[in-house]
Amino acid sequence: MRAFLILFFATLSVGCSSRNALDRHIDSAYRYYEQGDCGKVVLELSQAERRSRPRDNLQPEISLLRGQCLERQGLFVDAVETYRFILARYPASEYAYRGRARLETLRQLGHYQPDKPAIGPVARPERS
Template sequence: MRTLFILVLATLSVGCSSRNALDRHLDAAYTQYELGDCDKVMLELSQAERRSRPRDNLQPEISLLRGQCLERQGLFVDAAQTYQFIQSRYPASEYAFRSRARLETLRQLGHYEPEERVVIHAVKP
């Protein structure tokens, strides 16, 4: 019984420390973003992604911050692709709403042109 109790405690402590590490990386990414150091933001986001793999619910937040950093670096095409990824993969999330707003801002600034849909009409021979 004591062994089972120790195993349960060990399992819980590993899970908690993993979550704390993930939170630390996200917090550090936001701090570095505010300081304007996108290289460090990207590093912190990559580390957060590795820790969050089993928990897919944090991916849209990580991707949105990555897109904002790409914008700050002038990589507008990459940022737009990141925002489109969020919209296609997490359409019901708050981050999809935010990514649509970022794409509209990029469009208004002239950094993004949405692809025009081509309509093909059948012609009778």
Template sequence: MNNAYRAYDRGNCESVMLELSQVDRDSRARRYIQPEVSMLRGQCLERQKLFVDAAQTYQFIITQYPSSEYAYRARARLDTLQQLGHYPANGAAQVRRTAL
């Protein structure tokens, strides 16, 4: 993940995606890392102006990991995309509360 973050800081989303693919392969037994991987992937998609793909990635995080810190951050990114006109208002993520 560190290499992916360094590439992101340099603005090199191609390297980010390659690093994240490697993390995906290496961390199959550590599923807790998946929401972080998806969040960084969504941010890179935004940088590449692939807003629909970014929004779908954020929706994935919200659906699959609803109680994670990354779901909270993904909802914030969707709100920002909506405010900037890159994501329709009726497509905003709905928060579903689950019993613990």
């Protein structure tokens, strides 16, 4: 019985520390975003994604912050595709509403035209 309790508490502590580490990475990403350091934001978000794979509920938040950082870096096409990913995969989430608002802002600023595809036609090599 004692061995079972030790094993139970050891397993519980690993689960809690994993969740704490995930929260730390997301909190750090927000801090770095406030400081304008998108390189560190992307690193923290990548680490959070690796820890959150079993818990898909954090992906829209991670993706939204990544999209905002891409915008800040001037990578508007990447940001648009990130927001479109959120809308397609998590349409009922709060982050989908925020992603939709970001897309509208990018449209008003001239960085996004919903009528046009983000990527043009693929060039095919000529055959001889």
